[in-house]
Amino acid sequence: MQDETSRQELSERLGLIETMIAEGRRSTTRWAWTIVLWGVAFYVAIAWSTGLFGGPIWGRNYMAWPVTMVGTWVLNVLLARRMSHRSKTPMTTMKRAIISIWTAMGITMFALLVPLGMSGRADQQVCVAVVTALLGTANAASGLLLKWKAQFACAVAWWAAGAWSLFGNEQQSLVAFLTAIFFCQIVFGIYAMILESREQRRQGAVNA
Numbered sequence: 001m002q003d004e005t006s007r008q009e010l011s012e013r014l015g016l017i018e019t020m021i022a023e024g025r026r027s028t029t030r031w032a033w034t035i036v037l038w039g040v041a042f043y044v045a046i047a048w049s050t051g052l053f054g055g056p057i058w059g060r061n062y063m064a065w066p067v068t069m070v071g072t073w074v075l076n077v078l079l080a081r082r083m084s085h086r087s088k089t090p091m092t093t094m095k096r097a098i099i100s101i102w103t104a105m106g107i108t109m110f111a112l113l114v115p116l117g118m119s120g121r122a123d124q125q126v127c128v129a130v131v132t133a134l135l136g137t138a139n140a141a142s143g144l145l146l147k148w149k150a151q152f153a154c155a156v157a158w159w160a161a162g163a164w165s166l167f168g169n170e171q172q173s174l175v176a177f178l179t180a181i182f183f184c185q186i187v188f189g190i191y192a193m194i195l196e197s198r199e200q201r202r203q204g205a206v207n208a
Contacts, residue, residue, distance in 0.1 A: 025146045026199060027095045031083075032192030034076055039185025041072035046178070066114050073106070098142055105138035125165045125173045132162035132180060139184070150191065154184040 049064035112130065136158030143152030161180035165173035 023092055023094055025148055026196075027092070028098060028142070028146065028148075028151075029192040029196035029199065031080075032189050032196060034080070035185055035189030035192065037076060037079075038072060039181050039189060041068055042181045042185065043178075044068050046174070050174075062118070066118075069110065069114075094145075097145060101138055101141045101145075105134050109134050124170050125168075128165040128173050128177045129162040132158040132165065132177065135184070136162065150188065154188050157184050 045065045045068035048068065049061045051061060109131065113127065116127065136155045138155075139151050139158060140155035143149070143155055157180050161176040164176040168176065
């Protein structure tokens with residue numbers, strides 16, 4: 001009798017864990033637009049810092065990353081708050097864990113890269129390696145937590161881009177970074193948004 005109770009408790013706990021993982025993945029797809037937003041922000045910052053934009057203000061390349069990142073963060077917060085007010089989903093432990101991972105990564109990136117850029121000691125290849133390592137770590141932690149192979153694959157792609165940046169030249173470093181952004185931010189973000197759209201349609205069909 002006790003063995004049967006233990007098996008039932010174990011089964012319930014495993015079921016709860018799987019439910020939490022599924023909810024965490026749904027939460028990530030629900031906020032997939034932020035992944036695409038930051039991917040676009042990276043492209044803007046790179047284009048600005050490499051002198052692609054003209055004009056007296058745009059010509060100050062050292063301002064590119066700080067201004068773009070801070071501006072994107074403010075926009076992200078405003079849109080997220082507006083979305084949170086409309087959403088009726090409660091804050092779960094899994095959701096809080098995912099938010100904590102990405103918040104820690106963002107704070108680390110700001111704390112390291114902004115002083116590095118302002119000090120004038122920034123080296124493109126090293127900066128790319130640092131950024132890709134941070135993004136790879138956040139994606140790996142989130143992917144392992146959610147048992148999401150696609151997101152962990154993004155982590156591997158980020159790490160590969162960082163390694164290529166250190167062993168290649170500056171042009172190869174930039175190409176590796178741009179490629180990783182495209183696949184890990186734009187493509188993965190759109191893929192997650194498609195999953196969210198399918199889930200909403202499925203729930204609508206069930207409710208109907």
